[in-house]
Amino acid sequence: MLWPRSCAVPGCGARVDLPHGHLCARCRAALPWHDDRDDAAFAYLDPVPALVHAFKYGGATHLAGTFADILAEALRRKTDAAAVDVVVPVPLHPLRRAERGYNQSELLAAALARAIGRRCDTTALLRKRNTEHQARLSGEERLKNLKGAFAVDRPERIRGRVVLLVDDVATTGATLSACTEALQRAGAARIVPFTFARALMDEDVV
Ligand SMILES: [Zn+2]
Numbered sequence: 001m002l003w004p005r006s007c008a009v010p011g012c013g014a015r016v017d018l019p020h021g022h023l024c025a026r027c028r029a030a031l032p033w034h035d036d037r038d039d040a041a042f043a044y045l046d047p048v049p050a051l052v053h054a055f056k057y058g059g060a061t062h063l064a065g066t067f068a069d070i071l072a073e074a075l076r077r078k079t080d081a082a083a084v085d086v087v088v089p090v091p092l093h094p095l096r097r098a099e100r101g102y103n104q105s106e107l108l109a110a111a112l113a114r115a116i117g118r119r120c121d122t123t124a125l126l127r128k129r130n131t132e133h134q135a136r137l138s139g140e141e142r143l144k145n146l147k148g149a150f151a152v153d154r155p156e157r158i159r160g161r162v163v164l165l166v167d168d169v170a171t172t173g174a175t176l177s178a179c180t181e182a183l184q185r186a187g188a189a190r191i192v193p194f195t196f197a198r199a200l201m202d203e204d205v206v
Contacts, residue, residue, distance in 0.1 A: 008054065008063055009047040021066040031070070039176075040198035041074035044169065048197045052169055056104045064104075067196055068111030075116065075164075079192055085161040087113035087120045090179055091150070093130035108196065109166040118164070124157045124186075125150060125179060142174035150179050152186035159187035170195040 007014045007024035014024035021028075032045040042048050054060040055067065075081045089109035097103050106122050113120035129149040137145055152158050163183050170176055176193040183191050 008051060008060070008066070010050045010054070012047075021069060022063055023066060023070075028070075033074070034198055037198055038078045039173075039193045040170065040195045041071050042197040044197045044199035052197060056168060057100075059101075061102060061104075061107055064107040064111040067108055068115045071108070071112050071194070071196060072115035075112075075194060079194075081116050081164075083162050083190075084116065084118050084164040084192065085189075086124070086158075087116075087118050087164045087166060088125050088158075088179075088183070089120075089122055090165065090167040090175055091122075091125055091127040093127040095130055105167050108168060109164075112164075112166060121157055124154065125152055125182060139172040139174060142172055143177065146174055146178035150182040152182055155186035158183055160189050162190045162192065163188045165191055165193045167193075167195045169197045169199055171199045 005016045005022060006012075007016055007027055008022040009024075009027045012024060012027055014026065016022060016024050018025075023031075027047060030047070032043040032048060034040045034043045044052075051063065051067075055063045072081070087109045089103065089105040091097075092100070092103040092105070103122075110120045110122065127149060128151050131145050131149050165176060165179055165183065167176060170193075173193075176195070180191045180193060
């Protein structure tokens, strides 16, 4: 890791003086904490969209650690992180994952698990169907579209556990609901959904 570095927020460029992380103190202090929700760290407001976009599509996978440190802090504010047994990312369909080269939620979940000292299981929850064009569907249609999209192949890895379910951005929460349902079927004791950011409208999501 190179140090000193420039701040990851596009257009900032300030020097990052901390030995860890990629956000300058000013940008970090200006992050839009989502105080109204227990299941999201941030509202989808500047500079979150630019950061998420760089992380998700721009190959800026080195941001996972920075995001995870902030998420761990948010998690401790909002929920009982100590109760979590296993961290599980929202999976991408294998074709999508191959296309992008990585699953940003998986990177986030793995880094967050390290930050809170818990195990990450990236293969317990699987995406069985490749669902496209969610953005054009209503909330109800999304749930229908996602029916059967997720499954737990080896329920013994989930049964009786408190699962922290991690995604990068949620809008209607339909994906989180579908994943929650699959984890419930596998016998999870409790599912704690948690996203980096929660958007109000799809049109806002880059
Ligand atoms: Zn900055």
